[in-house]
Every structure is written in C-alpha cells, then in structure tokens.
Amino acid sequence: MSVSPKRAMLLMAACSCLWSIGGLFIKLIPWNPLVISGCRSFIAIFVFAGYLLFRREHFVFNRNVFLCGAALCCTLLLFVTATKLTTAANAIILQSASPIFIMLISVLFLGGSYRRSEYVVVGIVLAGIGLFFLDQLSPGSLVGNLVALGSGISLAVMYVFTGRLPDEASSMSALLTGHALTALVGVPLAFVTPTPITSQAILSILILGIIQLGIPYVLYGLASRACPPLYCSLIGMLEPLLNPVWVFLVVGEKPGFFALIGGIIVLFTVAVWCAVSAKAAAESVPVSRAGSSEDSGDCR
Numbered sequence: 001m002s003v004s005p006k007r008a009m010l011l012m013a014a015c016s017c018l019w020s021i022g023g024l025f026i027k028l029i030p031w032n033p034l035v036i037s038g039c040r041s042f043i044a045i046f047v048f049a050g051y052l053l054f055r056r057e058h059f060v061f062n063r064n065v066f067l068c069g070a071a072l073c074c075t076l077l078l079f080v081t082a083t084k085l086t087t088a089a090n091a092i093i094l095q096s097a098s099p100i101f102i103m104l105i106s107v108l109f110l111g112g113s114y115r116r117s118e119y120v121v122v123g124i125v126l127a128g129i130g131l132f133f134l135d136q137l138s139p140g141s142l143v144g145n146l147v148a149l150g151s152g153i154s155l156a157v158m159y160v161f162t163g164r165l166p167d168e169a170s171s172m173s174a175l176l177t178g179h180a181l182t183a184l185v186g187v188p189l190a191f192v193t194p195t196p197i198t199s200q201a202i203l204s205i206l207i208l209g210i211i212q213l214g215i216p217y218v219l220y221g222l223a224s225r226a227c228p229p230l231y232c233s234l235i236g237m238l239e240p241l242l243n244p245v246w247v248f249l250v251v252g253e254k255p256g257f258f259a260l261i262g263g264i265i266v267l268f269t270v271a272v273w274c275a276v277s278a279k280a281a282a283e284s285v286p287v288s289r290a291g292s293s294e295d296s297g298d299c300r
Contacts, residue, residue: 008226012235015219020242022212023088025204026080027251032193036205037080038186041179043209044217048176051218052169060173068161071154072178077185078151085144089244089255090132093263094148096240099270100125101156110160121273128269131262159232162224171221179213237271 029036052059075095082091100122106112132145158178165171224232240263247253255263 005226008223009235011219011223012227012232013238015216015223016236016238017242018212018216018219019236020239021246022079022208023083023092023243024246024250025208025212026083027088027247027253028204029201029208030198031195031201032189033081033084034077034186035190035193035195036084036186036208037076038183038188039190039205040208040213041076041182042187043206044179044214045176045183047210047214047218048172048179052172052176055168055172057169057172059176060170061177062170064161064164065170065174065177068158068165068174069177069181071158071161072175073181073185074154075151075158076178076182078147078154082144082148082151085147086141087244087253087255087259088247089240089253089263090141090145090259091148091151092240092243093259093266094129094132094145095152095155096237097125097129097149097266097270098152098156098159099234099273101153102159105156105160118273121269124269125266128262128265131258131265134258134262135256165224168221171224172218175217175221179217234271234275237267240267 026033026036031039079091079095082094103112103118103122129149133142135141162171162174165174220232227235244253244255
C-alpha cells in the first residue's frame with residue numbers, strides 16, 4: 001500500500017495516541033509484567049496475521065527482519081517491566097530518549113557524525129535523565145528507571161533496523177516476529193507465576209493486545225514506509241505526553257518532583273532537536289524513506 005508522507009505522519013500520530021493508553025491498563029492487571037507483555041503480544045499476533053492475509057502479503061524472514069523483531073521484543077518486555085516497577089511517567093519518558101540513542105548508535109556503530117551542538121543536546125538529555133534518580137526511590141523504582149532506559153535503547157535499535165527494511169511486507173513481518181518472540185517468552189510464565197483471572201484483567205489484556213498494541217503497530221508498519229525514524233520519534237512524543245495523564249486520571253499516580261523536572265527537560269530538548277533536525281532533512285531531500293543517514297539527514 002502506497003502511503004504519502006503527510007498520511008504517514010497522521011497514521012503515526014494515531015499510533016502514538018493508541019500506544020499512550022498502555023501504562024494505564026498495565027497498571028490495572030495484577031500479573032507478572034513478562035506475562036502481561038507475552039499475552040498482549042499473543043493477542044496482537046492475530047491482528048498482524050489478519051492484516052497480512054487481508055493485504056495478501058507474504059511473510060518475509062531475513063537477518064534485518066529478525067534483528068528488528070528481536071529489538072521490538074526487548075522493548076516490549078522491558079517497557080512493561082519498567083511500568084510495573086516505577087511510575088508510568090518515568091517508564092515512558094525515559095524510553096522516549098530513544099532519538100538520542102539513535103544518534104549514539106549512528107556515531108558508535110554506523111559511522112555517523114554530528115555537529116557539536118547536537119552533542120550538547122545529548123548532554124542536556126542525559127542531565128535530565130539523571131534527575132529521575134534524585135527522587136527518593138525504593139529499590140524497585142530505581143531498577144524500574146534503569147529498565148526503562150534499556151527499553152529506550154532497544155526502541156532506538158528497532159527504529160534503526162526498521163529504517164533498513166525495504167518494503168511493507170518486511171516491516172509487518174518484523175513486527176509479527178517481534179510479537180511472536182515476546183509471546184514465546186511471556187505466555188509460558190503464566191503457568192508458573194500467580195496470574196489471577198478476573199473480568200478486569202481479561203478486558204484490560206484484550207484492550208492492550210488489540211487496541212493498544214495490534215492496531216497501532218499495523219499503523220506504525222504503514223507509517224514507517226514514508227516516515228523516517230527521526231520523524232517517527234518526533235511524532236511519537238504524543239505518547240509520553242498522554243500516557244501519564246491517563247494513569248493519573250484513573251489511578252492517581254504522580255511522578256516525583258525531580259522526575260517531573262527531568263521529564264520536562266528530556267521531552268522538550270528531544271522534541272526541539274528532532275524538529276530542527278527534521279527541518280534540515282526536509283530542506284536537503286524530499287520527506288521519504290531515503291536510503292541512508294547520509295542522504296536523509298536522519299539518525300538511522
């Protein structure tokens with residue numbers, strides 16, 4: 001399916017809004033976080049498989065597809081675990097530093113180079129992240145923050161490999177692979193850990209699997225064909241803005257003072273940097289899935 005850049009950005013915005021309800025429903029399910037992640041991915045698999053059948057797309061499996069899927073699996077497992085261990089705001093905002101990690105991956109492993117001002121951006125974001133650890137945290141919350149940082153790194157890796165996939169079939173196959181791996185890790189644990197079956201838990205896991213995970217990742221698979229990783233990251237800022245709002249309104253959970261200040265610094269800095277970088281990329285080449293970071297000015 002051909003998607004214009006403008007439509008791709010709208011699809012990415014819808015995707016981010018649906019992603020944002022994850023923190024709330026994860027909090028409402030009294031299960032092991034790996035079980036939650038595995039079960040919602042198991043449900044989401046049927047959404048992806050149905051979409052592939054509807055589109056008559058064939059399943060693709062190669063090195064980049066597997067690596068993208070493995071990075072997605074790590075992101076899903078780490079994010080749900082972080083959301084259970086620390087506040088939803090901490091988990092999602094620390095994960096949202098992924099554009100900075102895309103940049104670091106580009107410099108360290110892909111031969112990328114950046115201006116001095118962009119390294120200053122990295123320093124500011126890292127300082128903002130540091131504020132999250134100044135609140136009086138329980139050991140679990142401290143571990144949760146570290147796990148959330150891990151989910152940001154794995155999300156950056158996923159964005160990088162997604163940008164290297166050649167077509168829609170490859171993108172959807174990578175997503176299907178990632179959720180299959182997550183289900184293989186999490187679902188068996190439901191039989192060896194306490195997993196109380198209640199109407200709220202069942203409804204919540206269905207919402208997570210279909211509405212919060214399945215449908216948005218189909219939208220993401222479509223959007224990523226015409227929306228470069230940097231743009232996906234920028235539009236994805238809607239998720240960390242909305243995620244803590246839903247949790248606060250329903251559960252009443254609030255981030256700590258230093259985490260709130262750090263979150264503002266991280267989100268504002270990353271958003272401004274992405275916007276400036278995206279503008280520079282748009283002026284140098286058309287908004288498209290240009291082949292490399294050298295061509296497109298993005299962080300792949």
